Amino acid sequence: MTENTTDTLDPFEIRVLAVLAEKEALTPDNYPMSLNALTNGCNQLSSRDPVMQISEDTVADVLARLAERRLVNAVTAAGARVTKYEHRMRIKWSLEQDRLAVLAILMLRGHQTAGEIRTRTGRLHDFKSVADVEEALQFLIDKYPPLVAKLARAPGTKESRYGQLLGGEVELAREEAGYAAAGYAAAAATAGGAGGGRSGGDRVAQLEQEVQQLRADYAALAEQFEQFKRQFD
Numbered sequence: 001m002t003e004n005t006t007d008t009l010d011p012f013e014i015r016v017l018a019v020l021a022e023k024e025a026l027t028p029d030n031y032p033m034s035l036n037a038l039t040n041g042c043n044q045l046s047s048r049d050p051v052m053q054i055s056e057d058t059v060a061d062v063l064a065r066l067a068e069r070r071l072v073n074a075v076t077a078a079g080a081r082v083t084k085y086e087h088r089m090r091i092k093w094s095l096e097q098d099r100l101a102v103l104a105i106l107m108l109r110g111h112q113t114a115g116e117i118r119t120r121t122g123r124l125h126d127f128k129s130v131a132d133v134e135e136a137l138q139f140l141i142d143k144y145p146p147l148v149a150k151l152a153r154a155p156g157t158k159e160s161r162y163g164q165l166l167g168g169e170v171e172l173a174r175e176e177a178g179y180a181a182a183g184y185a186a187a188a189a190t191a192g193g194a195g196g197g198r199s200g201g202d203r204v205a206q207l208e209q210e211v212q213q214l215r216a217d218y219a220a221l222a223e224q225f226e227q228f229k230r231q232f233d
Helices: 011-026 035-042 056-068 097-109 114-120 130-142 168-192 198-230
Strands: 072-075 084-087 148-150 161-164
Touching: 011 035, 011 056, 011 072, 011 084, 011 097, 035 056, 056 072, 097 114, 097 130, 097 148, 097 161, 114 130, 130 148
Parallel strands: none
Antiparallel strands: 072 084, 148 161
16 A cells, blocks of 8 residues: 555544534435534544544634545535535545445544444445445555555454555554554453453453543644644644
8 A cells, every 4th residue: 555645634634524424424404514513523422433522613624624625615505604514525536325434434433344334334324234345345445545444354353454544554553553552451451350350350441441541632632733733824
């Protein structure tokens, strides 16, 4: 794979686009989306990995950047008091709804197996089988530049996972390293506590909390970086 730095998106840009694609399918009556509704969708606690806390001002800045790259359209209806926004991923990358649904779920929830993607895309697109998901994934892998990558199978796992490449290969590798570290830490804690009854389960729960805290810290740092960068715009 070759990283296409020209089109690389940052985590906030990926989240905004993914939420637009998700809500287009889930709540078509409220699409295109207002800035307020889009911000709420970005900060949603469920079906998000990682969970983020992004300010409305930051989302507005992200929308402006995406509009410059022709990934978002601003829509102002006659008599409307607020501008609304829609994504253009379907047009930019020639995606049918099945392929867009797969990409959006990877953007929203990180690395996943084809089976997990099928389960989680149910309301975005009804895949009849895992093979149908794999066909959509292969289309996204075969595009130039590719939008999705198939990851090396982790030790002890039966299925390969997939990740989106919109953030570039460096971001993909960073996420994969974090996933592997969390998995190995949990496995080690489980093995170490196998003879200790309740203490092993407590240790796993503590590790899970630490992973969640690390993700929250990353989101906070990303927000601070965006605020710092705006000082020089």
